[in-house]
Amino acid sequence: MFESLSDHCAHILATTPSASVSVAVARGDSPIYAGAFGLADIEERRPATAGTAYLIASITKPITATAVCLAAEAGLLGLDDPVEKHLDGLQLPRHRDHGAPTVREVLQHRAGLGGHYDFAYAPTSRLAVRQAIERYGTLYREPGSGFEYSNLGYGILDVALQTVTGQDSAAFVKDHVFTPLGLVSCHIGPAYRGPAQQASRYAADGGRYPVYDTSHRGASLAWATASDLAMFGLSHAGTSSVLGAASMAAMQDALPAGSRLGYGLGWFVSHEGTHTIVSHSGSMGGVATMLVVVPELRLAACVLTNRTGAAVRDSVLGHLMGELVPGFTKASLPPGGASAREMTIPSGTWEGHIDTYAGRVPLLLNVRNGQVEASLDGSEPVAGQMVTATQEWDLRAFFAVQLPTPDARADSPLLNLDLNQRDGVLVGAARSLKNGEQDGRLGNYLSHWCELHPFNR
Known part of the structure; x- marks a missing residue:
């Protein structure tokens, strides 16, 4: 099996832009395979080895979720506590009479928060997590009513962990997750601080990424070797876990997050024949990663890469899991996409505003025959692109306009509107973003409350 994997990795690296x-694969109670191919650092011609540490992106989330469950087991917080109880006085912004999201709902991406990510590239300082919560921690729907993936939720959990433990959240994870499991390579932070050599990160165009930081470290900034990450995964298959059985079961108790996937506490969960597939993907600037756990087989496997783009990750993982799990299909793994439907917002003109931390921005929206134009703060109308609807939103459209806030002007030149019609009013999120990795760096994705009423003048 692993001989064919080596051949496959060599082939995909030779035929696909990659670094x-x-x-790594672990089964039972120990690693059974670890291999690395290609260059951990292109400029230095330094080869990747099984001992190279990679930034693992969103696979950080099940690690943070494990730490939160440990704090719950210790009686420091309750999973069904309002999360604001543990935020040292911080309150989540509300524009409607929404209830209080619980710790569990934040872990499940069902708190009502909007999609979010922010990255600050050296030497620029990151947006402080408390500041990010004050600016972007808005509730867009009633907590528990729907799934929306939000990195900022795990930044909120960083604050909760620090509040209840008295430790920096990364230090708590090290002391209570990494060290007890013997994961000596693992670290959470913008730059790697550990005994292994690290893999440098590269954009899709081959440019080298500088060090970057974020307000949501607990969502995105863990580092690990593949072997250590596989052993973390194995700890969620009943092997040498730091958690009790009830917490393990709670983490894998998933609510729907798409047509094929559910999301528990930090884990995507699906079912493939007789097997439960527990997994998390990671994808951001200079990395694409995946960790898969099959509890019934006491099996964990992971694939880590150090260049933007999922092609190498997905190809290698598909080959590997096809050998390890009979009947395996890629549809059992994240990310799941939102299915499109016809946009049904009636034709007409809507006026209102986008609420930003820098002030309210007027917005005029014209809907005609399935097409949409937006005028921001009295500017000339701009036609929407990719106008559609999804299961979650009655209207989704993108516009080549930029919100006039310092955060948006830094690296988010476009606007996405995700709106629902509620009692004759359009409400939802106006998101500043960047189109992929233009100029070689991932930009930010920042959600703001948007509200529009029928224009009756």
Whole structure:
């Protein structure tokens, strides 16, 4: 099996823009395979090895979720406590009479928060997590009513962990997750601080990423070797777990997050024949990663890469899991996409505003025959692109306009509107963003409350 994996990795690295790939498999109670291919650092011609540490992006979330469950087991917080109880006085912004999201709902991406990510590239300082919560921690729907993936939720959990433990959240994770499991390579932070050599990160165009930081470290900034990450995964298959059985079950008790996937506490969960597939993907600037756990087989496998784009990760993982799990299909893994439907917002003109931390921005929206134009703060109308609807939103459209806030002007030149019609009013999120990795760096994705009423003048 692993001989064919080596051949596959060599082939995919030779035929696909890439830097390196590291693969590990653990079964029972120990690693059974670790291999690395390609270059951990292109400029230095330094090869990747099984001992190279990679930034693992959103696989950080099940690690943070494990730490939160440990704090719950210790009686420091309750999973069904209002999360604001543990935020040292911080309150989540509300524009409607929404209830209080619980710790569990934040872990499940069902708190009502909007999609979010922010990255600050050296030497620029990151947006402080409390500041990010005050600016972007808005509730867009009633907590518990729907799934919306939000990195900022795990930044909120960082604050909760620090409040209840008295430790920096990364230090708590190290002391109570990494060290007891013997994961010596693992670290949470913008730059790697550990005994292994690290993999440098590369954009899709081959440019080298500088060090970057974020307000949501607990969502995005863990580092690990593939072997250590596979052993973390194995700890969620009943092997040497730091958690009790009830917490383990709670983490894998998933609510729907798409047509094929559910989301528990930090884990995507799906079912493939007789097997439960527990997994998390990671994808951001200079990395694409995946960790898959099959509890019934006491099996964990991970694939780590150090260049933007999921092609190498997905190809290697598909080959590997096809060998390890009979009947495996890629549809059992994240990310799941939102299915499109016809936009049904009636034709007409809507006026209102976008609420930003820098002030209210007037917005005029014209809907005609399935097409949409937006005028921001009295500017000339701009036609919407990719106008559609999804299961979650009655209207989704993108516009080549920029919100006039310092955060948006930094690296988010476009606007996405995600709106629902409620009692004759359009409400939802206006999101500042960047189109992929233009100029070689991922930009930010910042959600703001948007509200529009029928224009009756």
